[in-house]
Amino acid sequence: MSTMLTTNPKLILVFSGKRKSGKDYVTDLIHKRLGPEVCCILRLSAPLKEQYARDRGLDFKELLGSGQYKEQYRADMIAWGERRRKQDPGFFCRLAQRSATQPVWIVSDARRLSDLQWFWTEYPNQTRCIRVEASEHTRRQRGWEFTPGIDDAESECGLDQGIDFDWIIRNDNDAPPLEEQLHLLFSLAEEKAGTETS
Numbered sequence: 001m002s003t004m005l006t007t008n009p010k011l012i013l014v015f016s017g018k019r020k021s022g023k024d025y026v027t028d029l030i031h032k033r034l035g036p037e038v039c040c041i042l043r044l045s046a047p048l049k050e051q052y053a054r055d056r057g058l059d060f061k062e063l064l065g066s067g068q069y070k071e072q073y074r075a076d077m078i079a080w081g082e083r084r085r086k087q088d089p090g091f092f093c094r095l096a097q098r099s100a101t102q103p104v105w106i107v108s109d110a111r112r113l114s115d116l117q118w119f120w121t122e123y124p125n126q127t128r129c130i131r132v133e134a135s136e137h138t139r140r141q142r143g144w145e146f147t148p149g150i151d152d153a154e155s156e157c158g159l160d161q162g163i164d165f166d167w168i169i170r171n172d173n174d175a176p177p178l179e180e181q182l183h184l185l186f187s188l189a190e191e192k193a194g195t196e197t198s
């Protein structure tokens, strides 16, 4: 099925990382820094959670949140999403980008090689891949617990090997400040969006 591309972004920053590594925290920080005119956040999981919540009468906003509510349904959401992806690997990527009009897109939650491949195929010159990393100790402090069937499955491990990330962001207490680590990324985004200040 050919993809009807809605707009032509100048830069697409595709983030991935383990549960509680801080993908939403880091991408929210970038969004605040660059502003809503320049960039928008695309969550691949948002259209999935929206349909899943509708089908089951669940709270969509809570599924988007960072609390424990979504963890009750994670395994079933993963299975539901994978059934869809099996038929059409780009299904959620296309849905997530359909209303994006800003020059810079931030994809906050890539989890599979098929996610990266979709953006690399559709937007080969604009796509950069960034990995957010945090130690298990830090992740546990943020509420993560190893869950068999989730933390050892594709949803969490699909991008652990074989990806040459453009940036690695270390999101631990002993890491350099995020603003420092993100400096070059901010400069690239402002250059691509034509908003750089001299």
Ligand SMILES: Nc1ncnc2c1ncn2[C@@H]1O[C@H](COP(=O)(O)OP(=O)(O)OP(=O)(O)O)[C@@H](O)[C@H]1O
Pocket (backbone or CB within 6 Å): 017, 018, 019, 020, 021, 022, 023, 024, 025, 026, 066, 142, 171
């Ligand atoms: N550098 C940080 N400083 C303070 N709090 C942080 C930092 N990074 C993450 N957090 C907090 O840790 C929790 C998990 O972060 P976040 O939701 O961004 O992780 P995630 O990778 O998106 O997780 P999931 O995959 O479960 O959605 C949140 O409450 C967030 O506010």
Ligand SMILES: C[C@@](O)(CCOP(=O)(O)O)CC(=O)O
Pocket (backbone or CB within 6 Å): 019, 044, 045, 048, 063, 064, 065, 070, 074, 077, 078, 081, 109, 111, 155
């Ligand atoms: C079902 C799923 O989209 C849930 C993601 O939730 P979150 O990004 O961790 O808040 C994960 C997946 O698609 O494998």
